[in-house]
Amino acid sequence: xxxxxxxxxxxxxxxxxxxxxxxxxxxxxxxxxxxxxxxxxxxxxxxxxxxxxxxxxxxxxxxxxxxxxxxxxxxxxxxxxxxxxxxxxxxxxxxxxxxxxxxxxxxxxxxxxxxxxxxxxxxxxxxxxxxxxxxxxxxxxxxxxxxxxxxxxxxxxxxxxxxxxxxxxxxxxxxxxxxxxxxxxxxxxxxxxxxxxxxxxxxxxxxxxxxxxxxxxxxxxxxxxxxxxxxxxxxxxxxxxxxxxxxxxxxxxxxxxxxxxxxxxxxxxxxxxxxxxxxxxxxxxxxxxxxxxxxxxxxxxxxxxxxxxxxxxxxxxxxxxxxxxxxxxxxxxxxxxxxxxxxxxxxxxxxxxxxxxxxxxxxxxxxxxxxxxxxxxxxxxxxxxxxxxxxxxxxxxxxxxxxxxxxxxxxxxxxxxxxxxxxxxxxxxxxxxxxxxxxxxxxxxxxxxxxxxxxxxxxxxxxxxxxxxxxxxxxxxxxxxxxxxxxxxxxx
Amino acid sequence: xxxxxxxxxxxxxxxxxxxxxxxxxxxxxxxxxxxxxxxxxxxxxxxxxxxxxxxxxxxxxxxxxxxxxxxxxxxxxxxxxxxxxxxxxxxxxxxxxxxxxxxxxxxxxxxxxxxxxxxxxxxxxxxxxxxxxxxxxxxxxxxxxxxxxxxxxxxxxxxxxxxxxxxxxxxxxxxxxxxxxxxxxxxxxxxxxxxxxxxxxxxxxxxxxxxxxxxxxxxxxxxxxxxxxxxxxxxxxxxxxxxxxxxxxxxxxxxxxxxxxxxxxxxxxxxxxxxxxxxxxxxxxxxxxxxxxxxxxxxxxxxxxxxxxxxxxxxxxxxxxxxxxxxxxxxxxxxxxxxxxxxxxxxxxxxxxxxxxxxxxxxxxxxxxxxxxxxxxxxxxxxxxxxxxxxxxxxxxxxxxxxxxxxxxxxxxxxxxxxxxxxxxxxxxxxxxxxxxxxxxxxxxxxxxxxxxxxxxxxxxxxxxxxxxxxxxxxxxxxxxxxxxxxxxxxx
Numbered sequence: 015x016x017x018x019x020x021x022x023x024x025x026x027x028x029x030x031x032x033x034x035x036x037x038x039x040x041x042x043x044x045x046x047x048x049x050x051x052x053x054x055x056x057x058x059x060x061x062x063x064x065x066x067x068x069x070x071x072x073x074x075x076x077x078x079x080x081x082x083x084x085x086x087x088x089x090x091x092x093x094x095x096x097x098x099x100x101x102x103x104x105x106x107x108x109x110x111x112x113x114x115x116x117x118x119x120x121x122x123x124x125x126x127x128x129x130x131x132x133x134x135x136x137x138x139x140x141x142x143x144x145x146x147x148x149x150x151x152x153x154x155x156x157x158x159x160x161x162x163x164x165x166x167x168x169x170x171x172x173x174x175x176x177x178x179x180x181x182x183x184x185x186x187x188x189x190x191x192x193x194x195x196x197x198x199x200x201x202x203x204x205x206x207x208x209x210x211x212x213x214x215x216x217x218x219x220x221x222x223x224x225x226x227x228x229x230x231x232x233x234x235x236x237x238x239x240x241x242x243x244x245x246x247x248x249x250x251x252x253x254x255x256x257x258x259x260x261x262x263x264x265x266x267x268x269x270x271x272x273x274x275x276x277x278x279x280x281x282x283x284x285x286x287x288x289x290x291x292x293x294x295x296x297x298x299x300x301x302x303x304x305x306x307x308x309x310x311x312x313x314x315x316x317x318x319x320x321x322x323x324x325x326x327x328x329x330x331x332x333x334x335x336x337x338x339x340x341x342x343x344x345x346x347x348x349x350x351x352x353x354x355x356x357x358x359x360x361x362x363x364x365x366x367x368x369x370x371x372x373x374x375x376x377x378x379x380x381x382x383x384x385x386x387x388x389x390x391x392x393x394x395x396x397x398x399x400x401x402x403x404x405x406x407x408x409x410x411x412x413x414x415x416x417x418x419x420x421x422x423x424x425x426x427x428x429x430x431x432x433x434x435x436x437x438x439x440x441x442x443x444x445x446x447x448x449x450x451x452x453x454x455x456x457x458x459x460x461x462x463x464x465x466x467x468x469x470x471x472x473x474x475x476x477x478x479x480x481x482x483x484x485x486x487x488x489x490x491x492x493x494x495x496x497x498x499x500x501x502x503x504x505x506x
Numbered sequence: 507x508x509x510x511x512x513x514x515x516x517x518x519x520x521x522x523x524x525x526x527x528x529x530x531x532x533x534x535x536x537x538x539x540x541x542x543x544x545x546x547x548x549x550x551x552x553x554x555x556x557x558x559x560x561x562x563x564x565x566x567x568x569x570x571x572x573x574x575x576x577x578x579x580x581x582x583x584x585x586x587x588x589x590x591x592x593x594x595x596x597x598x599x600x601x602x603x604x605x606x607x608x609x610x611x612x613x614x615x616x617x618x619x620x621x622x623x624x625x626x627x628x629x630x631x632x633x634x635x636x637x638x639x640x641x642x643x644x645x646x647x648x649x650x651x652x653x654x655x656x657x658x659x660x661x662x663x664x665x666x667x668x669x670x671x672x673x674x675x676x677x678x679x680x681x682x683x684x685x686x687x688x689x690x691x692x693x694x695x696x697x698x699x700x701x702x703x704x705x706x707x708x709x710x711x712x713x714x715x716x717x718x719x720x721x722x723x724x725x726x727x728x729x730x731x732x733x734x735x736x737x738x739x740x741x742x743x744x745x746x747x748x749x750x751x752x753x754x755x756x757x758x759x760x761x762x763x764x765x766x767x768x769x770x771x772x773x774x775x776x777x778x779x780x781x782x783x784x785x786x787x788x789x790x791x792x793x794x795x796x797x798x799x800x801x802x803x804x805x806x807x808x809x810x811x812x813x814x815x816x817x818x819x820x821x822x823x824x825x826x827x828x829x830x831x832x833x834x835x836x837x838x839x840x841x842x843x844x845x846x847x848x849x850x851x852x853x854x855x856x857x858x859x860x861x862x863x864x865x866x867x868x869x870x871x872x873x874x875x876x877x878x879x880x881x882x883x884x885x886x887x888x889x890x891x892x893x894x895x896x897x898x899x900x901x902x903x904x905x906x907x908x909x910x911x912x913x914x915x916x917x918x919x920x921x922x923x924x925x926x927x928x929x930x931x932x933x934x935x936x937x938x939x940x941x942x943x944x945x946x947x948x949x950x951x952x953x954x955x956x957x958x959x960x961x962x963x964x965x966x967x968x969x970x971x972x973x974x975x976x977x978x979x980x981x982x983x984x985x986x987x988x989x990x991x992x993x994x995x996x997x998x
Contacts, residue, residue, distance in 0.1 A: 044580060044637055045573045045625065053568035053653065060569065076545035077552065081537045082627075082658055082674050083596075086603070088536060090613045100603040104575075105615055106627065107599045109662040111578070111592040121582045123597055123624055132615055133537065135574075135598065135627070145536050155849065161545065166574055166658065170601040182574050357647060 019369070021303045026247040030298060034176045037306050037370050039293065047174035047181030051290065054370065055177075057314035058293055059184065063164065065216050065311075066186065066288065069208050075160045075188060080142050082166075083133035088141045092266035095140060098233020102170040104135040104181075135168040140234060140285055143189045144263040151191060151281055153272045158201070159191040177294035178251075178506050185289035188256075191281045193271065195260075198282035199237075202258040205286040206239035209254035217292065218309040218422035219243050219299045220429050221253055222452070222501065224477025229461050232285075236260035242476045242501070244429045245298040248450020250476045250503035253295050256286035294506075300394075300421050306371025307394055309421055310414040317343055317410060318367040319352045322360045322379035329354065332378050335403065339376070339388070342407050348414065368393060373417050374410055394421050435499065442490050442502070446471050452503045456496035458489035467491055473502040511861070513795045518739040522790060526668045529798050529862050531785065539666035539673030543782065546862065547669075549806035550785055551676065555656065557708050557803075558678065558780065561700050567652045567680060572634050574658075575625035580633045584758035587632060590725020594662040596627040596673075627660040632726060632777055635681045636755040643683060643773055645764045650693070651683040669786035670743075670998050677781035680748075683773045685763065687752075690774035691729075694750040697778040698731035701746035709784065710801040710914035711735050711791045712921050713745055714944070714993065716969025721953050724777075728752035734968045734993070736921045737790040740942020742968045742995035745787050748778035786998075792886075792913050798863025799886055801913055802906040809835055809902060810859040811844045814852045814871035821846065824870050827895065831868070831880070834899050840906065860885060865909050866902055886913050927991065934982050934994070938963050944995045948988035950981035959983055965994040 019036060020028045034040055039055030042048075051059065067077070083106060090096045110127030114120040136142065143161075150156060168182045188205060192198040206223055213221045221241035231238040235257035243253045264270070264280040273279055300307040310316055319340060321332040333354060340350045351372075353363055360377065367375050377389040387400045390409065394417050401409050432451025436442045445453050457463060457475065467490075468474050478500045489496050511528060512520045526532055531547030534540075543551065559569070575598060582588045602619030606612035628634065635653075642648060660674045680697060684690040698715055705713045713733035723730045727749035735745045756762070756772040765771055792799040802808055811832060813824040825846060832842045843864075845855055852869065859867050869881040879892045882901065886909050893901050924943025928934045937945050949955060949967065959982075960966050970992045979988050 043573045044577055044634065045575045048573035048575060050573065050638055051571040053570045056570045057568070059571075076549070078545045078548045079543040079551075079676065081535045081540035081542065082660065083537045083540060085536055086613060089603075090611065093611060096603075096613060100605075100613055103601070103603060104598045104625070105600040105603065106596045107615065108597040109595070111581075111588075111595060111597065111626070113592075119582065119585060121578060121588060121592055123599065133596070134603070142536065146542055168574065184571065 019303060019305060022246065029303070030294075031176065033297060033301060033305060034294075039297075040176045042176065045181070047171060049176050049180050049182075051184075054314060055293060058296070058308070058312055059290060061312045061314065062212075062216070062292060063186075066208075066212055067164075069212060070162050070186075070188065073204060073208060075162045075190075077163065078161045079163055079165070080139050080146065082136055084136050084139075084142045086132045086134060088145050089134045091141060091145075092234050092263055094262070095138075095234030099137040099169070103137050104168045104170055106133040106135065136165070137167055137169045138285070138287075139163065139165070139167075139187055139189065140259070140263050140283075141267075144267040144269060144283070147189075147191055147281070148267050148269045151269055151271050154193050154274055157191055157193045157271060157281065158197065160188075160201075161190065162186055162188040175294075177290055177297070179291070183290050185287050187285060187287040190284045191264075191269070192284070193273065193279075193282070195282050198260075198284050199258050202237070202239055202256045202284040202286065205256040205284070206241060206254070209241050209256065209286075209288060212288075213241055213243065213253055214422065216309065216311045217296050217299070218311075218418055218425065219253070219295060220422065220426040222477065222479055224479040224482075224501065226255075226477060227461075227464060227475045227500070229464050230475060232257045234259060234262055236262065240477050242452075242503075243295055243299065244432055244451060244503075245295070245506065246428065247298070248432060248504070250452065250505040251291075251295050251298070252476070252505065253292060254286070254288040257284060259283035259285060299425050301371065304396075305369030307421060308371035308373060310373045310418050313371065313373050314349065315351045315367075315370070315372050316348050316414065317350045317374045317376060318363075318372045319350065319376045319378065320360050320363045320367075321352075321354055322377055324380075328380055331383060332380075335383065335388075336378055339403075339406060343410060346407060346411055348410060364391075374413055376406070392417060394424075433501070436490065437487070439490050443471055446473055446502075446504060450504065452476065452501045454499045454501055455490040456487035456498075457500050458492050458494035458496055463489060463491050467502065471502075472504050474505055476501045476503050476505060511795060511797060514738065521795070522786075523668065525789060525793060525797060526786075531789075532668045534668065537673070539663060541668050541672050541674075543676075546806060547785060550788070550800070550804055551782055553804045553806065554704075554708070554784060555678075558700075558704055559656075561704060562654050562678075562680065565696060565700060567654045567682075569655065570653045571655055571657070572631050572638065574628055576628050576631075576634045578624045578626060580637050581626045583633060583637075584726050584755055586754070587630075587726030591629040591661070595629050596660045596662055598625040598627065628657070629659055629661045630777075630779075631655065631657070631659075631679055631681065632751070632755050632775075633759075636759040636761060636775070639681075639683055639773070640759050640761045643761055643763050646685050646766055649683055649685045649763060649773065650689065652680075652693075653682065654678055654680045667786075669782055669789070671783070675782050677779050679777060679779040682776045683756075683761070684776070685765065685771075685774070687774050690752075690776050691750050694729070694731055694748045694776040694778065697748040697776070698733060698746070701748065701778075701780060702733050704780075705733055705735065705745055706914065708801065708803045709788050709791070710803075710910055710917060711745070711787060712914065712918040714969065714971055716971040716974075716993065718747075718969060719953075719956060719967045719992075721956050722967060724749045726751060726754050727777075728754065732969050734944075734995075735787055735791065736924055736943060736995075737787070737998065738920065739790070740924060740996070742944065742997040743783075743787050743790070744968070744997065745784060746778070746780040749776060751775035751777060791917050793863065796857075796888075797861030799913060800863035800865060802865045802910050805863065805865050806841065807843045807859075807862070807864050808840050808906065809842045809866045809868060810855075810864045811842065811868045811870065812852050812855045812859075813846055814869055816872075820872055823875055824872075827875065827880075828870055831895075831898060835902060838899060838903055840902060856883075866905055868898070884909060886916075925993070928982065929979070931982050935963055938965055938994075938996060942996065944968065944993045946991045946993055947982040948979035948990075949992050950984050950986035950988055955981060955983050959994065963994075964996050966997055968993045968995050968997060
């Protein structure tokens with residue numbers, strides 16, 4: 015039972031925290047709110063990065079790198095953006111430490127090394143980037159600029175949780191500049207679509223594409239496009255956002271271009287990002303009481319092979335078969351770990367690979383040698399079967415596809431079963447407090463109602479779905495007229 | 507002439523600074539000493555990363571990620587390390603900004619959001635990592651730990667230059683933990699060898715492997731292994747270092763393990779890193795008065811195809827040939843850019859690809875269509891030839907190897923011609939002031955002499971080469987006895 019892992023039904027939140035640590039994904043560090051991403055967790059991030067990076071490049075983007083620090087005067091230039099992030103930013107004020115004259119071996123901040131202007135550790139890079147774009151853009155010929163950056167950012171959040179909300183996190187942030195409003199909106203929508211595809215195809219995580227309400231928008235955006243996922247505890251998770259920034263940053267940083275017609279106009283902007291939070295989403299979408307369940311496309315180890323043996327002679331014979339199998343699987347691009355450590359028993363190894371979500375486990379014992387078979391176990395269904403040795407590679411290739419599809423379908427079924435349309439506020443609260451999930455309801459379109467519902471239920475409007483239909487109705491709280499349903503949920 | 511690029515012979519330093527900017531590699535930012543790495547420069551870094559990352563993984567290392575911040579109390583734990591970096595570190599003291607009550611729209615540091623303990627932005631991560639390893643290591647079974655991290659670091663240097671010395675830079679830092687001294691030393695030496703291989707095979711940059719003197723060692727190391735390259739102006743450049751850290755960090759952070767024999771012992775450590783400085787080294791090793799010369803293995807664009815045409819009809823016909831050629835080259839894994847922009851003339855494009863160091867340029871004009879040829883130009887030798895259309899792919903494949911070899915050989919010849927053995931101090935100074943390069947000389951082994959020579963000539967001991975031979979001699983400054991020559995040079 016997952017090495018004493020708390021069950022989801024007992025305490026979902028505790029289950030999550032324990033799993034992240036026990037599966038060796040990440041841990042808390044000595045720095046408040048900052049995590050250490052351990053090799054197994056980082057390997058998942060690397061796989062995510064590789065696919066996303068490919069998708070960004072296929073849609074015409076290039077990577078670049080901008081400074082970690084934002085001088086205060088640039089930080090405050092776009093007012094809404096500054097207001098949104100000022101409350102939670104780390105500020106560098108000095109550039110030197112010196113020996114503490116009172117305590118030997120200790121250091122203190124050197125008051126003589128105070129910066130003339132404070133530097134904010136980037137919580138997001140619009141300010142520093144648009145200050146740079148100003149010098150890159152003169153004419154329509156310089157547009158569009160399609161740049162992405164892989165970086166760390168810092169937001170001094172008070173309540174943090176591994177992967178889901180940390181003071182420092184890793185992410186990518188795209189920052190694009192366009193000559194027209196239409197082109198910028200199209201870019202923002204395109205990147206939302208890229209994120210949705212990535213979530214569904216690689217993370218096996220269904221998402222709802224939608225638009226944020228004004229209240230939930232990114233600070234400084236005219237529109238925020240979002241992908242929203244649903245976790246097994248019925249809470250929603252914002253998995254990626256793409257912002258149409260209008261001309262807000264171009265105006266704040268005075269970025270203009272000469273159009274084909276020779277007119278001087280402000281540039282249109284987008285920004286879009288996903289973060290290491292996706293690892294938290296991945297965990298909570300698929301995993302169970304035994305541990306992680308990882309989609310084959312993002313699993314650092316896709317197949318683990320465990321020998322079952324007594325004595326060196328048996329091990330040697332089994333290893334011949336196992337090593338050959340590993341070679342054959344690797345030829346097909348499948349990542350394999352043959353675990354012949356003599357420090358741990360097979361049962362311990364089985365539990366470990368279950369805990370770490372390895373999609374397929376192969377066990378080979380003396381009887382298998384006799385029969386020319388191996389035992390093959392699926393992590394997602396926990397089923398086992400014996401497979402003839404010469405069919406294993408084909409079988410594993412099939413399973414990589416099947417498991418990916420199966421866990422997607424399972425998550426999709428769960429999500430579909432957790433979208434509930436309600437028309438009165440009692441039902442609204444009832445659904446949120448029992449079943450959870452998304453509640454599809456009419457809303458009168460005002461910030462006040464949105465806030466009141468949040469105060470009363472903790473549910474927020476996750477998004478106005480892109481595929482929402484015109485439908486006359488009345489607001490679930492105020493009964494005022496409404497023309498479309500929106501999705502509410504409690505959220506991470 | 508490289509769009510008005512200063513000649514190396516006129517002002518080498520100016521040539522370098524201009525080239526970095528004109529070739530679109532990087533530029534200075536609004537943050538003192540921090541650079542913006544532009545897409546073309548970042549693409550080179552990505553290629554470097556890909557190869558290095560593969561080499562690290564092939565030697566058994568895994569990636570992970572540790573916090574950006576180091577609490578002051580951890581930072582000061584290893585005394586020499588702290589002393590080495592305290593003078594140039596960015597310090598976070600507050601976690602919030604608030605509205606300036608005196609100036610609307612402005613922000614000030616909120617004095618109520620002062621951190622209890624200051625955080626140092628990592629200049630290097632030994633402290634935060636060894637504080638973490640403490641909890642990971644109990645027994646010899648937990649060793650070795652072989653971890654690498656790709657990250658940004660900050661060192662508040664007073665004099666900065668794009669790529670060569672910047673306040674923030676990108677790097678990788680390996681941090682390994684071992685049960686024995688011998689194993690740690692072997693690891694440090696292995697990574698020096700990996701760096702040397704990378705420099706030579708991929709950057710086409712010959713390097714000398716050696717050991718640093720005590721004076722030039724990393725702060726906190728017992729030994730620093732280095733690779734030293736020679737730039738075209740006769741100055742040396744430290745291109746990568748690998749440190750045997752002894753038990754210094756294990757002692758500072760109290761990291762002990764139970765050995766097989768059950769004894770509690772301090773762990774042995776290494777760390778090793780290369781940085782975006784390598785891009786500076788790459789530029790200065792190969793480039794010329796026309797611009798960059800890039801080794802094919804690291805060139806973001808390996809082949810540029812330029813059509814030479816009058817009118818749409820000609821362009822259409824040429825494009826058929828060019829597009830097919832691009833497809834054929836891409837099939838062979840060669841990165842191609844077909845530049846059919848009508849906003850720029852062929853001559854402008856030729857100069858641009860020369861400036862950006864694209865190894866092979868192909869031009870296709872109407873005469874080529876008639877004859878079934880293309881014009882092929884090498885960036886390294888600036889030679890041109892006509893090649894039959896159906897031989898181009900093979901020819902380009904050959905050239906990728908030839909150019910890589912040729913620029914390596916050229917750099918090696920230059921380096922070999924710039925190692926001068928001298929036996930008296932007049933000759934020592936004479937060589938440094940005229941020819942430059944490495945000066946191979948006897949040294950009495952004392953810090954004092956090393957410092958005096960530096961004060962008199964600006965030359966430092968770059969390294970004691972690994973292949974140095976025992977040879978009786980007398981110190982070039984003090985005439986005291988010495989048993990081996992070391993390499994001096996002025997350095998970046």
